[in-house]
Amino acid sequence: MRATATSAHVARGAKTARRGTAARAGATKTKGPPANLERFRIETPWDKAKQVLKEEFGATDEELKRCEDLSDEDLNKAYYTMQLCRDFENECNQAYMAGKIRGFMHLDNGQESIPALLADAIRKDDLKHSYYRDHCHALACGVDSGAVMAELFGKDGGTCRGTGGSMHVYDMDTNFQGGWALVAEQLPYAVGAARSIVLDKMLGRDDAHDRVTVVFVGEGGAQNGRMAECLNAAAKENLPILFLVIDNGRAINTFTKDVATNQEVFNQGKHYGVPGVLVDGQNVQDVLRVGRAAIKHVRTKGPAILQVHTFRFNGHSPADPEHERNRKDEKRWARAECDPIKIFEESADAKRIDLGAQTAKAKEEVQRALAFADASPPPP
Numbered sequence: 001m002r003a004t005a006t007s008a009h010v011a012r013g014a015k016t017a018r019r020g021t022a023a024r025a026g027a028t029k030t031k032g033p034p035a036n037l038e039r040f041r042i043e044t045p046w047d048k049a050k051q052v053l054k055e056e057f058g059a060t061d062e063e064l065k066r067c068e069d070l071s072d073e074d075l076n077k078a079y080y081t082m083q084l085c086r087d088f089e090n091e092c093n094q095a096y097m098a099g100k101i102r103g104f105m106h107l108d109n110g111q112e113s114i115p116a117l118l119a120d121a122i123r124k125d126d127l128k129h130s131y132y133r134d135h136c137h138a139l140a141c142g143v144d145s146g147a148v149m150a151e152l153f154g155k156d157g158g159t160c161r162g163t164g165g166s167m168h169v170y171d172m173d174t175n176f177q178g179g180w181a182l183v184a185e186q187l188p189y190a191v192g193a194a195r196s197i198v199l200d201k202m203l204g205r206d207d208a209h210d211r212v213t214v215v216f217v218g219e220g221g222a223q224n225g226r227m228a229e230c231l232n233a234a235a236k237e238n239l240p241i242l243f244l245v246i247d248n249g250r251a252i253n254t255f256t257k258d259v260a261t262n263q264e265v266f267n268q269g270k271h272y273g274v275p276g277v278l279v280d281g282q283n284v285q286d287v288l289r290v291g292r293a294a295i296k297h298v299r300t301k302g303p304a305i306l307q308v309h310t311f312r313f314n315g316h317s318p319a320d321p322e323h324e325r326n327r328k329d330e331k332r333w334a335r336a337e338c339d340p341i342k343i344f345e346e347s348a349d350a351k352r353i354d355l356g357a358q359t360a361k362a363k364e365e366v367q368r369a370l371a372f373a374d375a376s377p378p379p380p
Contacts, residue, residue: 033337034329038257039249041338042309044280049290056275057297057304067292070285074120076353078284081119082112082341083362085136088145091366092135092152096318100373101152104181105166106133110313113284113340114246115140117291118214127175127197127213129190132167133246134179137216142174145365146372157376184224187243190215191230194239194303210299212240219247219256219307222265234303235272242298243269243305247281248312250327252320266307274303281310282340285349311338 033040046068053059059067070078089107096105108115111133118140122128130137138148143159151158152166159171170178177193180186194213201209217227222245234241245265249256256263266276275297279290287308294306311334314320315327344350 033333037330037333038255039311039330041282041311042278042280044278044283044286044290044309046286046289049277049279049286052277053290053293056277057293058301059293059297063296064293067289067296070288070349072352074288075349076358077119078116078288079341079344079350079353079355080358080362081116081140082284082344083359084139084145084365085112085115086341087363087366088135088139088149088369091370092149093314093318095153095370101166102154103165104132104317105152106317107314108133108136108312110311110334110339111246111248111281111308112136113281113287113310114244114308116284117287120288121292121295122214123211124174125207125211127177127190127193127211129177129186129193129213129215130169130179131183131186131216131218131221131246132179132181134167134169134216138169138171138174138176138179141171141176143169143171143176145369147171149369149373150376153373153376154378155373155376156379157372162379184217184221184226186215187217187221187224187226187230190241191233191239194234194241195237197240198237210240212242212295212298214242214244214295216244216246218251219245219249219263219265220251220254220259222268223260227268231269231272231274231303235269235274238302240298241303242295243274243303245305245307247307247309250312250316252316264307266305269303269305274305276305276307278307278309281308282338282343284340284344285347310340313339 050064053064085108089109092101092105093107095101115136118137122141124142128141135148139145147157147159148169151160151162151164151169154162156162159169164170167179167181170176190213197211266278269276277290277294279286281287291306294304297304313331313335345355
């Protein structure tokens, strides 16, 4: 069984979340969520999301139809990306325990629908500013998996020749502007990058026509004062920037509700005229559809906020024992009931693609990355 939260309006789902249960077809039944569970899965059905996108973003029926249609190729890419990210992070965890990766490292397990969206709707020429949990974002944006793994290993073949490490993956070829170690530090830099796109347009550069900047921030980081400043700047200059808020409800030892009066980050832009939308991050199809619409808005109209409600399956880092304040029980429940990969595999869309082939392809790519990192020499 899984605990869910529903709402009459998808964009108002976070505050109105309540307890409930719903069995997934074919899912393995568990004993249910922990009695003192504080975070539940939300539901953001596409039909309700469309209304939000029409009302808040001004999306047309024709635009939404294009966002809604998921081809077999789209589903293959999304599932492959999720499996690639899951296997990559699992291998990173093993390498960390074996002493091959040192320093800080933060894994992305449970949040794979977000890289799937990047692979689907973000282009190579778009500017990307991630945060400290950046491995999978880099992979989804086209950064070579071997170079990412080598960077984590501190090897010369890494994206920064082994000098940046886990939180500082950077790749000029794909316009991946790095992970950022300091919370919310990436926000003003991303706004500046979006401003550079506007300036390029003013100079008549053709390649700037509909480029966008996407910046990642956690729901905790979105409480930082930089968020308000950047929303104001983005709105004032109508910058092509997507604020992609990864809402997993957790900092290291802090629940979001303990630091945020209003957890509806997607509404933070209302004062500035920046539209926002909330989506269930455990449903990759909805993430693709809603994310496409938000990105389309940024390409053609201006800034937007996309808040993805998700679950982080691991501790904050390998140093986090996961047991503070009921985390261990909650994570066990979330892994069983809120896994975006499992949920997709149990959906009707999964029958349209060869799951085994994509899984094998992803594992092969991760093994290639490990071999490359192992063989790469240390920095000079």
